[in-house]
Amino acid sequence: xxxxxxxxxxxxxxxxxxxxxxxxxxxxxxxxxxxxxxxxxxxxxxxxxxxxxxxxxxxxxxxxxxxxxxxxxxxxxxxxxxxxxxxxxxxxxxxxxxxxxxxxxxxxxxxxxxxxxxxxxxxxxxxxxxxxxxxxxxxxxxxxxxxxxxxxxxxxxxxxxxxxxxxxxxxxxxxxxxxxxxxxxxxxxxxxxxxxxxxxxxxxxxxxxxxxxxxxxxxxxxxxxxxxxxxxxxxxxxxxxxxxxxxxxxxxxxxxxxxxxxxxxxxxxxxxxxxxxxxxxxxxxxxxxxxxxxxxxxxxxxxxxxxxxxxxxxxxxxxxxxxxxxxxxxxxxxxxxxxxxxxxxxxxxxxxxxxxxxxxxxxxxxxxxxxxxxxxxxxxxxxxxxxxxxxxxxxxxxxxxxxxxxxxxxxxxxxxxxxxxxxxxxxxxxxxxxxxxxxxxxxxxxxxxxxxxxxxxxxxxxxxxxxxxxxxxxxxxxxxxxxxxxxxxxxxxxxxxxxxxxxxxxxxxxxxxxxxxxxxxxxxxxxx
Amino acid sequence: xxxxxxxxxxxxxxxxxxxxxxxxxxxxxxxxxxxxxxxxxxxxxxxxxxxxxxxxxxxxxxxxxxxxxxxxxxxxxxxxxxxxxxxxxxxxxxxxxxxxxxxxxxxxxxxxxxxxxxxxxxxxxxxxxxxxxxxxxxxxxxxxxxxxxxxxxxxxxxxxxxxxxxxxxxxxxxxxxxxxxxxxxxxxxxxxxxxxxxxxxxxxxxxxxxxxxxxxxxxxxxxxxxxxxxxxxxxxxxxxxxxxxxxxxxxxxxxxxxxxxxxxxxxxxxxxxxxxxxxxxxxxxxxxxxxxxxxxxxxxxxxxxxxxxxxxxxxx
Numbered sequence: 083x084x085x086x087x088x089x090x091x092x093x094x095x096x097x098x099x100x101x102x103x104x105x106x107x108x109x110x111x112x113x114x115x116x117x118x119x120x121x122x123x124x125x126x127x128x129x130x131x132x133x134x135x136x137x138x139x140x141x142x143x144x145x146x147x148x149x150x151x152x153x154x155x156x157x158x159x160x161x162x163x164x165x166x167x168x169x170x171x172x173x174x175x176x177x178x179x180x181x182x183x184x185x186x187x188x189x190x191x192x193x194x195x196x197x198x199x200x201x202x203x204x205x206x207x208x209x210x211x212x213x214x215x216x217x218x219x220x221x222x223x224x225x226x227x228x229x230x231x232x233x234x235x236x237x238x239x240x241x242x243x244x245x246x247x248x249x250x251x252x253x254x255x256x257x258x259x260x261x262x263x264x265x266x267x268x269x270x271x272x273x274x275x276x277x278x279x280x281x282x283x284x285x286x287x288x289x290x291x292x293x294x295x296x297x298x299x300x301x302x303x304x305x306x307x308x309x310x311x312x313x314x315x316x317x318x319x320x321x322x323x324x325x326x327x328x329x330x331x332x333x334x335x336x337x338x339x340x341x342x343x344x345x346x347x348x349x350x351x352x353x354x355x356x357x358x359x360x361x362x363x364x365x366x367x368x369x370x371x372x373x374x375x376x377x378x379x380x381x382x383x384x385x386x387x388x389x390x391x392x393x394x395x396x397x398x399x400x401x402x403x404x405x406x407x408x409x410x411x412x413x414x415x416x417x418x419x420x421x422x423x424x425x426x427x428x429x430x431x432x433x434x435x436x437x438x439x440x441x442x443x444x445x446x447x448x449x450x451x452x453x454x455x456x457x458x459x460x461x462x463x464x465x466x467x468x469x470x471x472x473x474x475x476x477x478x479x480x481x482x483x484x485x486x487x488x489x490x491x492x493x494x495x496x497x498x499x500x501x502x503x504x505x506x507x508x509x510x511x512x513x514x515x516x517x518x519x520x521x522x523x524x525x526x527x528x529x530x531x532x533x534x535x536x537x538x539x540x541x542x543x544x545x546x547x548x549x550x551x552x553x554x555x556x557x558x559x560x561x562x563x564x565x566x567x568x569x570x571x572x573x574x575x576x577x578x579x580x581x582x583x584x585x586x587x588x589x590x591x592x593x594x595x596x597x598x599x600x601x602x603x604x605x606x607x608x609x610x
Numbered sequence: 611x612x613x614x615x616x617x618x619x620x621x622x623x624x625x626x627x628x629x630x631x632x633x634x635x636x637x638x639x640x641x642x643x644x645x646x647x648x649x650x651x652x653x654x655x656x657x658x659x660x661x662x663x664x665x666x667x668x669x670x671x672x673x674x675x676x677x678x679x680x681x682x683x684x685x686x687x688x689x690x691x692x693x694x695x696x697x698x699x700x701x702x703x704x705x706x707x708x709x710x711x712x713x714x715x716x717x718x719x720x721x722x723x724x725x726x727x728x729x730x731x732x733x734x735x736x737x738x739x740x741x742x743x744x745x746x747x748x749x750x751x752x753x754x755x756x757x758x759x760x761x762x763x764x765x766x767x768x769x770x771x772x773x774x775x776x777x778x779x780x781x782x783x784x785x786x787x788x789x790x791x792x793x794x795x796x797x798x799x800x801x802x803x804x805x806x807x808x809x810x811x812x813x814x815x816x817x818x819x820x821x822x823x824x825x826x827x828x829x830x831x832x833x834x835x836x837x838x839x840x841x842x843x844x845x846x847x848x849x850x851x852x853x854x855x856x857x858x859x860x861x862x863x864x865x866x867x868x869x870x871x872x873x874x875x876x877x878x879x880x881x882x883x884x885x886x887x888x889x890x891x892x893x894x895x896x897x898x899x900x901x902x903x904x905x906x907x908x909x910x911x912x913x914x915x916x917x918x919x920x921x922x923x924x925x926x
Contacts, residue, residue: 137790156792157789157790157791157792158792161792167790169790173784174784174786174787174790175786175787175790176784176787177780177783177784177787177788178783178784178912178918179783179912179913179918180776180779180780180783184776184779184780185787187776187777187780187788187791187792187793188791188792190773190776191773192773193772193773193774194771194772194773195771195772195773195775195776221912223912237791360908361908361909361912362907362908362909
């Protein structure tokens with residue numbers, strides 16, 4: 083097959099905070115005509131940077147299109163050469179306050195804006211590519227995450243490009259939608275289009291892609307022919323392990339030892355919770371859940387189905403419209419005390435021993451303060467009085483830094499100077515060591531705690547959650563990564579449009595069942 | 611009692627309001643593209659002085675007006691270079707621009723302070739001017755006033771119904787998204803900011819040549835600042851520019867008419883001029899507070915609020 087796109091010795095360096103990051107270091111990459119080519123790598127391996135070189139010039143290196151050297155210095159040039167991209171960060175790619183039609187500017191022409199013509203074109207393209215029913219007149223902010231992602235994909239396809247680049251296109255799609263997307267890509271391939279797909283889901287690469295290029299630390303470490311490799315592998319599991327090793331650069335332990343444990347006593351309870359999002363729409367619709375000691379409750383679901391609002395309502399970051407959050411306390415004189423924490427201040431809630439690892443690390447850390455100061459944000463009040471007990475703080479923080487293996491020259495360095503993984507370790511260290519009051523066990527709410535982390539840190543965080551579970555903590559794990567939920571949870575609640583579609587225990591939960599429920603099927607429908 | 615229905619009074623309100631309409635329209639375009647220009651006051655006053663000086667020297671009013679627009683555009687270009695090309699702080703640059711413009715106005719207008727010049731006559735529009743009251747109030751004005759009537763709907767049409775309009779709005783909402791689709795973000799922002807400056811200069815020319823017919827230092831009396839608030843009142847919509855402008859035009863004129871009005875118990879001997887002079891700034895603050903409360907609702911904000919990328923630096 084002929085090569086349509088070739089990048090030779092491409093380099094791209096970023097400068098920030100006094101460090102040079104070689105995001106692409108002499109990278110060579112080629113795309114053949116009519117193939118689906120997966121670009122694999124951990125976060126920060128340089129995948130997005132590599133394809134971005136096609137939309138703004140790299141620092142050095144050449145780009146060949148059908149054998150001819152081209153200079154693609156801006157997105158218009160790329161568009162003219164038949165390249166289109168669906169980007170990963172939708173907040174930088176879609177205009178929230180404009181309608182779908184107003185977002186797809188590339189097909190507008192002339193002086194006057196004929197929105198009705200654009201809307202017709204969008205509707206017919208949506209039908210043609212079977213991307214589902216989206217009204218082109220809807221404002222983007224009214225769409226769900228999955229719908230936004232499909233608009234982004236449509237935006238790339240509508241220009242009828244020869245080379246299609248999809249950067250993490252499946253992060254907001256349900257498993258059935260992912261299958262649909264790949265069958266669309268298959269049919270595009272048979273029409274002679276060439277496709278690059280960036281992903282970190284290894285099974286997507288193995289099952290759907292013709293070739294796989296693996297990147298690590300800004301360099302290409304291998305390019306594999308999937309068919310050839312498949313014959314050499316004993317099983318898909320072996321393939322996944324091989325690819326993971328290539329991605330990380332060392333053998334990865336993917337197995338997690340989740341010991342069998344009996345659930346402990348009920349420690350927290352959500353009863354019929356309703357709350358609204360910033361727009362005033364009800365996005366949590368009567369959620370009831372129970373957290374038990376020694377148990378991880380996983381909340382599966384595509385992000386944007388009310389998970390974040392649910393957590394915020396529990397922790398008083400958001401007003402509860404109706405419903406209750408109850409904490410079951412210790413027994414006093416044989417009577418167990420139930421405390422209603424709805425509407426209590428954040429400090430009162432946290433003082434009951436409720437720890438929180440938010441998805442957005444900026445919500446958990448003050449970047450310009452030192453690691454030491456960030457580590458004591460929960461506990462500085464314990465010193466009492468006007469002054470902070472420096473000596474004990476030094477001891478405590480040095481201990482945490484060594485236990486959690488936070489890589490830093492000093493406890494006094496700012497958190498901003500840390501890598502993403504080490505920043506998350508600071509959060510995990512602080513939150514998991516939160517001391518619950520006498521006679522209570524820790525309650526931990528973890529929102530996508532491994533989002534954007536490298537494999538090593540991901541493993542570390544997951545093991546930490548399991549260790550806490552064994553120590554008796556009740557953990558609520560909200561994750562849009564289905565693999566993570568399935569691997570860690572004792573019970574799995576699936577959330578869709580603000581409702582719990584059903585709760586499965588770890589034996590009965592399979593990827594297929596949970597995947598269907600993530601798309602709106604109820605537990606009953608799935609079992610039948 | 612003041613004759614509130616007196617057409618002459620309303621005639622002067624329209625004349626006063628036009629001064630607000632012109633720069634507001636320009637600033638709406640600048641802010642729609644994402645650039646806040648706090649230098650309106652400086653561009654207006656420099657435009658007023660420059661246009662009066664040139665018109666006086668050459669005895670050519672049109673040349674004066676064009677020079678006023680040129681001065682406004684030139685000052686806005688400085689702001690554009692600083693904030694768009696070099697990503698400097700828009701607030702600091704805008705305030706600097708006001709100081710520069712005020713200084714420049716003293717220099718340009720030095721020779722013509724207090725010198726009389728026959729300004730622009732009113733050109734009554736046939737037929738329309740014969741409509742009772744309305745004709746007298748709206749259609750017996752000078753060319754600037756008619757220009758404001760025509761420009762507002764044209765600018766509204768361009769913003770909402772043309773390709774360049776959606777590009778301007780996109781750039782002000784999300785420059786990264788626009789750039790990813792091949793829009794030249796910087797070019798569009800430059801055009802909008804310079805257009806805003808030219809409209810401010812035009813407003814200045816109207817002030818000295820079309821409305822008050824003289825030049826003296828500091829003659830804008832801070833009216834340029836009110837324009838910034840009027841953009842918010844207009845909800846960044848060119849048609850909305852009229853609402854706030856006419857309201858403030860009313861305050862501007864009525865403060866003179868009410869001076870001899872007595873209000874029982876509070877001001878038995880007539881409302882002191884100082885209280886009336888307070889009206890425009892006080893009502894500006896009131897307006898902004900009310901708007902602030904309405905716009906604090908996320909849902910309202912996402913429909914009629916400020917452009918999302920307004921005043922945010924953009925590095926590609």
